[in-house]
Amino acid sequence: MPEGDTVWNTAEVLRRALTGERIDRSDFRVPQLATTDLAGWRVLESTCRGKHLLLRLSDPDGERRMTLHSHLRMDGMWRTYPAGARWTGGSGHLIRVALHTAGAVAVGYHLHDLTLVPTDREETLVGHLGPDLLGPDWDPAGAARRVAAHPATSIAEALLDQRNLAGIGNFYKCEVLFLRGIWPWTPVARVPDLVGIVALAHRLLLANKGRWTQSTTGSLHRGQTSYVYGRRAAPCRRCGTAIHKADQADRVTYWCPTCQPRPDDT
Numbered sequence: 001m002p003e004g005d006t007v008w009n010t011a012e013v014l015r016r017a018l019t020g021e022r023i024d025r026s027d028f029r030v031p032q033l034a035t036t037d038l039a040g041w042r043v044l045e046s047t048c049r050g051k052h053l054l055l056r057l058s059d060p061d062g063e064r065r066m067t068l069h070s071h072l073r074m075d076g077m078w079r080t081y082p083a084g085a086r087w088t089g090g091s092g093h094l095i096r097v098a099l100h101t102a103g104a105v106a107v108g109y110h111l112h113d114l115t116l117v118p119t120d121r122e123e124t125l126v127g128h129l130g131p132d133l134l135g136p137d138w139d140p141a142g143a144a145r146r147v148a149a150h151p152a153t154s155i156a157e158a159l160l161d162q163r164n165l166a167g168i169g170n171f172y173k174c175e176v177l178f179l180r181g182i183w184p185w186t187p188v189a190r191v192p193d194l195v196g197i198v199a200l201a202h203r204l205l206l207a208n209k210g211r212w213t214q215s216t217t218g219s220l221h222r223g224q225t226s227y228v229y230g231r232r233a234a235p236c237r238r239c240g241t242a243i244h245k246a247d248q249a250d251r252v253t254y255w256c257p258t259c260q261p262r263p264d265d266t
């Protein structure tokens with residue numbers, strides 16, 4: 001599932017393939033952009049905020065700037081191919097857009113919230129986001145303050161709320177809480193050292209930036225990349241207790257009941 005580091009990697013792939021290039025042909029396959037034609041537009045920049053991808057474009061006269069926004073959610077992705085190469089990223093009906101340049105094509109599969117907005121109005125799409133874990137404005141104290149502002153919310157839900165801090169998905173949520181020994185349903189008000197928690201999340205995302213395999217254990221071997229995530233009933237790597245899995249809000253949570261005990265009076 002795409003998290004902040006995956007989105008960052010995707011923005012980087014698009015940056016390498018497209019920055020400075022002229023789009024020769026665009027092919028949008030979503031109703032809201034079906035008539036959009038970006039032929040002649042130039043790609044200025046590819047960047048991201050939290051889990052939002054922003055492809056900044058300039059019109060053929062260099063007068064108008066627009067941003068093509070996309071969100072990967074659980075299953076979206078962008079792939080780039082050399083011109084003329086076979087597209088291997090997935091079935092054709094999943095394609096939402098293809099941008100052709102002289103040397104390459106960028107194909108977006110199963111993208112969500114694909115929209116084109118004036119670049120100076122990007123804030124309408126991403127202005128609600130909290131500090132970006134992989135952004136230049138990363139601010140652990142500010143992120144912790146936003147989390148603390150909703151003291152009754154469970155810490156697991158608070159970490160996923162992109163208005164608090166942008167970039168944590170379910171994998172890092174589960175792993176960070178394990179590493180800090182925190183029961184995922186603990187109300188924010190009862191969680192010590194929120195700054196330490198968001199700082200740890202930041203370090204984990206940073207460690208995985210630039211590679212596609214996400215790991216919190218230090219191992220990149222299949223089946224060894226997480227402490228609790230995806231390991232229901234497997235023995236905890238620290239204490240041997242079977243890892244639990246349960247629904248929490250509309251997501252699933254993995255945790256070790258021994259390493260992450262429920263506080264006595266909750």
Ligand SMILES: [Zn+2]
Nearest residue numbers: 236239256259
């Ligand atoms: Zn354990």
